[in-house]
Amino acid sequence: MLIINNYAYTTFITSDAFNCSRTLGFERVIIRGYFEAYDRDPGGAIDSNFLRNYMNAKNGGYTYIDVYMSPCTGRSTCKAPLQQVNDLIQFINTNQMIIKTIWLWIDIDPDSGNWDLGPTKNRQILNEFHTAWKSTGLEFGIYTSQYQWEVITGDKDWVLNSSLPLWYAIYDSHPDFNDYKTFGGWTQATGKQFAGDSKFCGGRFDENIFR
Structure with missing residues (x-):
């Protein structure tokens, strides 16, 4: 199954762009719902285009919609993990959004200094998000x-919960899983992002394959 997610720094995707992407064979979309908002105190906020992108994806014909969350980490001004999760869930419920899976985006952004507290603290934060x-x-x-994963946790084999997708x-x-280690x-992955910041249909997307 081919899937797109809106490129992390893209603010808005039109319904025409979503519809066009479906004609290319993409069957599912993953939209950014939450971002770091490091310029705010406290940090962590709903993506201002989350609802519009969700509605545009629906209007573009998508019925299988996921959300990803880029959490605020690495500094004392971030909201607590539980608050960040609750903010996102409350927004989804208030707007009666039908979401299949919510993905916690664990990825280093060198410009923001996220996950910059060292492996011990990072593991603690991951456990707090997991509990939330x-x-x-x-x-x-x-x-x-x-x-x-190795840089953030200090050990590529550190386990948070391997039963999670x-x-x-x-x-x-390569839209396959032949490279997975x-x-x-x-022991195996549910999805793979194989191309980043692809430009087509008037939008910017990352391309993925899911089982």
Whole structure:
């Protein structure tokens, strides 16, 4: 199954762009719902285009819609993990959005200094997000890569919860799982992001394949 997610720094995708992407064979879309908002105190906020992009994806013909969350981490001004999760869930429920899976985006942004507190603190933060998501009863998963996981946690084999679905990134332009190597306790992945910042249909998307 081919899937697109809106490129992390893209603010808005039109319904025409979503509709066009479906004609190219993409069957599912993953929209950014939450971002770091490091310029705010406290940090962490709903993406201002989340609702519009969700509605445009529906109007563009998508019925299978996921959300990803780029959490605020790495500094004392970030909201607590539980508050960040609750903010997103409240927004989804208030707007009666039908979301299949919510993905926690675990990825280093060198410009922001996220995940910059060292492996011990990073593991603690990941456990707090995990506990917060479990309390919602909703389906959630992890987006990361072997490299990012090792740098953030200090050990590529450190396990948070290997029963969660894994969506990993390797930009090799190959829509298959032949390159997957075990990390974090995951013996296989649910999804792979194989191309980043692709420009088509008047939008910017990352391209993925899911089982």
